[in-house]
Structures are given as C-alpha cells and as structure tokens.
Amino acid sequence: MTSGKFITLEGGEGVGKSTNVEFILNQLRERGLEVVATREPGGTPFGESVRSLFLHQDNIRPEAELLLLFAARVHHLREVVEPALKRGAWVVCDRFTDASYAYQGAGRGIERSVVDFLRDWIQAGLSPDLTLLLDAPVDTGLGRAQRRSGPDRLEREDAAFFARVREGYLALARAEPRRIRVIDAAQPLPSVQAAIAAQLDTLFSDHA
Numbered sequence: 411m412t413s414g415k416f417i418t419l420e421g422g423e424g425v426g427k428s429t430n431v432e433f434i435l436n437q438l439r440e441r442g443l444e445v446v447a448t449r450e451p452g453g454t455p456f457g458e459s460v461r462s463l464f465l466h467q468d469n470i471r472p473e474a475e476l477l478l479l480f481a482a483r484v485h486h487l488r489e490v491v492e493p494a495l496k497r498g499a500w501v502v503c504d505r506f507t508d509a510s511y512a513y514q515g516a517g518r519g520i521e522r523s524v525v526d527f528l529r530d531w532i533q534a535g536l537s538p539d540l541t542l543l544l545d546a547p548v549d550t551g552l553g554r555a556q557r558r559s560g561p562d563r564l565e566r567e568d569a570a571f572f573a574r575v576r577e578g579y580l581a582l583a584r585a586e587p588r589r590i591r592v593i594d595a596a597q598p599l600p601s602v603q604a605a606i607a608a609q610l611d612t613l614f615s616d617h618a
C-alpha cells in the first residue's frame with residue numbers, strides 16, 4: 411500500500427529530540443531520499459492551532475486532551491503523512507500516538523482501551539515502521555526542559571507525572587520491541603547518534 415517509511419521519535423521532556431530529529435533528517439537526505447519532517451500535535455494549520463491550545467490553555471481535562479490530540483492527528487494523517495508515504499517519501503515525525511499512551515494513558519490515567527479505540531479508528535492499521543524512544547532519567551530531562559524560557563503547560567507537571575510517562579513509554583517498548591527501539595539519551599551525543607544511525611541502518615537494509 412505504502413512505499414515510504416514512517417519514523418517517529420518519542421521521549422520525555424528535555425531528552426534531545428530536536429537535535430536528533432535534525433540528525434535523522436540529515437542521514438536520510440544523504441541517501442537521496444525525499445524526506446518530510448513533521449510533528450504532533452501539529453503538522454497542519456488545524457493541528458498547529460490545536461497545538462497552541464493544548465500547550466497553553468489552562469485546565470484542560472484529560473479526556474479533552476486526548477480528543478484534541480486525535481482531532482489534530484486525523485488531519486495530520488490524512489493531509490500530510492498518508493499522502494507523503496504514498497508517493498514514496500520518508501516521514502519523520504516528532505511524537506505520535508505512543509505519546510498519547512505515555513502522557514494521557516500512563517501520565518493522566520486514561521484507560522488503555524480508550525486510546526486503543528481512537529488509534530484503531532483514526533489510524534486504520536497505519537503504524538510507524540520504526541519508533542526511536544529517547545530515554546533518560548526524569549530529573550536529567552526535566553531539568554533541561556524547565557530551564558528553557560517559559561515552560562509550557564506539560565513542562566510544568568511534576569516529577570511524579572514524568573516518572574509515569576517514562577514508565578509508560580518503556581512498557582510500550584517492552585510490548586513492541588521490534589518497532590520501538592530504546593536509545594539511552596543520557597549518553598554523550600555522539601553515542602546517542604551512533605545508536606540512532608545503527609537503527610536507521612536496519613531500516614535501510616529492509617528497504618533495499
């Protein structure tokens with residue numbers, strides 16, 4: 411059905427996603443692939459409006475958070491991700507549905523079956539080919555994120571919330587070890603990037 415590959419990047423706050431997204435994009439471009447860089451929530455005009463509401467509006471109920479994320483996700487999938495994959499582009503997405511399981515599921519306590527239902531409905535079988543989970547101890551990442559100017563609504567959550575998020579992500583990786591590769595993001599950057607490059611290589615050899 412699709413000919414491109416769908417790569418997602420996940421992790422808690424301050425684990426170095428932005429730097430490593432750039433690294434992945436360069437690796438793919440060096441191979442002459444058409445690359446689409448995108449993010450969630452966001453990636454479309456509607457999704458970017460949802461993103462600013464999501465990150466900056468106070469007092470959003472957990473159920474509303476989850477619905478907002480999937481509302482943005484359906485636009486993103488239909489308008490950006492699916493068309494790109496169909497024409498053979500490689501899509502690199504900064505966060506996707508695993509974040510809904512980790513943040514809204516494990517972090518906020520929404521039942522897994524609710525997220526499963528929305529995922530099955532909206533994604534209709536589409537799943538990332540590879541998910542890189544940048545994992546670091548909560549205090550390392552949170553310290554970095556909270557030192558940035560003006561932390562957003564999620565970054566203001568406490569360490570207990572992020573401990574649940576981290577455990578939620580690691581549980582997802584244990585359940586789907588082929589798709590979700592855990593990268594130790596507490597290592598020095600060159601080691602992190604060598605680990606990422608090794609994972610990308612497995613995808614290139616599948617694709618060849």
Ligand code: TMP
Nearest residue numbers: 450451479505506507509510513514564
């Ligand atoms: P970031 O992409 O800059 O890290 O910010 C996005 C924030 O949105 C981050 O705190 C995680 C959160 N988020 C969720 O809670 N659930 C989701 O499904 C997604 C995609 C993001």
